[in-house]
Amino acid sequence: GAVVSQHPSRVICKSGTSVKIECRSLDFQATTMFWYRQFPKQSLMLMATSNEGSKATYEQGVEKDKFLINHASLTLSTLTVTSAHPEDSSFYICSANPGTGYQPQHFGDGTRLSIL
Amino acid sequence: QKEVEQDPGPLSVPEGAIVSLNCTYSNSAFQYFMWYRQYSRKGPELLMYTYSSGNKEDGRFTAQVDKSSKYISLFIRDSQPSDSATYLCAMTREGGTSYGKLTFGQGTILTVHP
Numbered sequence: 001g002a003v004v005s006q007h008p009s010r011v012i013c014k015s016g017t018s019v020k021i022e023c024r025s026l027d028f029q030a031t032t033m034f035w036y037r038q039f040p041k042q043s044l045m046l047m048a049t050s051n052e053g054s055k056a057t058y059e060q061g062v063e064k065d066k067f068l069i070n071h072a073s074l075t076l077s078t079l080t081v082t083s084a085h086p087e088d089s090s091f092y093i094c095s096a097n098p099g100t101g102y103q104p105q106h107f108g109d110g111t112r113l114s115i116l
Numbered sequence: 117q118k119e120v121e122q123d124p125g126p127l128s129v130p131e132g133a134i135v136s137l138n139c140t141y142s143n144s145a146f147q148y149f150m151w152y153r154q155y156s157r158k159g160p161e162l163l164m165y166t167y168s169s170g171n172k173e174d175g176r177f178t179a180q181v182d183k184s185s186k187y188i189s190l191f192i193r194d195s196q197p198s199d200s201a202t203y204l205c206a207m208t209r210e211g212g213t214s215y216g217k218l219t220f221g222q223g224t225i226l227t228v229h230p
Contacts, residue, residue, distance in 0.1 A: 006159070032216060043204060043220045044160070093159050097216060102208075104150050105218060107159035 002098040003027050006108030014116055015086060021079045021111045023094030029074035030096035034105060035067075038091040050077040084115045119143050122205055122221025131230050135192040139205035139221045142186065146219070147210040149181050151190045154202045154223070163203075164190060195228045202226070 003026040011019050023033055031052045036044040048069050049057045056069035066088075068080040077096075081088055091112050095105040122139045129135055137151075148167055152160035164179035166172050166188075172179045178191040188207075192199055205221040 004159075034217075043222050044218075046217060049217065091157075095159075102148060102210070102216065104148070104162050104165045105216075106162060107152075109159045110157070112157065 002103075002106040004094065004096050004106050004108040006094055006111055008111060009109060010112045010114075012114045012116065013084065015084065017084055017115075019081045019084055019113060021081075021092055021094075021113075023077045023079070023096070023108055025075045025096045025098070028096075028098040030077075030098065031074060033071060033077040033094055033096045035069060035077075035079050036093045036095070038093060038110070040091075044093060047079075052077075081113065084113070086115045089113055089115045117142065118222075119219050120205065120207065120221045123224055124222050126225040126227060128227045128229065129195055131195060131197060131228055133195050133228070135195050135199070135226060135228075137190040137192075137203050137205075137224050137226070139188050139207075140186055141188075141207060141219075143207075143209070143219070144183075144186070145209040146207040148208045149179070149188050150206045150218070151177075151179055152204040152206060153199075154204060156201075160204055197228050197230055200227045 005024045007022045033050040035047045038044050047062045050069045050071040052071045071077040093110040095107040097103050120141045151164040154160045166179050166181050169181050169183045176193045180189045202223045204223045206218040
């Protein structure tokens with residue numbers, strides 16, 4: 001149980017393109033999902049907390065207009081990288097907490113984004 | 117100083133060895149402690165989860181939390197080549213505005229060679 005699915009797994013696109021990444025909780029409802037960014041050989045960096053039915057909470061230094069987050073249902077959150085540039089190339093990972101009360105986050109398999 | 121410190125390794129051991137991975141932390145508010153395993157180009161996979169101090173065992177894995185020393189450990193017995201991955205410790209506080217937000221260690225790269 002507690003499966004988080006992320007799509008697509010790999011994206012290669014031209015500079016200036018907007019890219020949407022989906023994160024789904026397959027067998028549970030998630031009022032909160034998290035979006036991370038990971039650079040090679042580094043740990044995960046939290047970008048934002050996505051709350052169902054309300055605005056996302058962004059970490060300091062993360063551009064809200066660059067990284068648009070929508071959490072329209074209890075099983076789906078999306079991250080849109082708008083007008084992507086090469087410096088946005090990275091590994092993006094989402095996670096979700098299953099159940100009520102505190103439960104450890106379960107992660108998707110990540111999206112490798114390459115901007116040419 | 118980082119809130120969570122983890123030796124990045126790399127750590128290389130022979131198959132069958134006992135592996136010890138550790139993290140230290142500075143925030144006494146942390147109450148939930150996790151270990152994740154991450155294979156290359158994949159998302160982290162939850163291995164162990166402990167609340168407050170104590171030990172927890174699951175198969176070949178044992179997690180220990182010593183809150184008095186602000187020190188957590190993961191032991192892997194009879195290590196296998198398939199255990200080769202990056203191991204991340206993570207922790208979070210109970211309640212408050214940071215509830216649920218994980219603070220990660222840097223990750224330790226482990227290689228188990230046949």
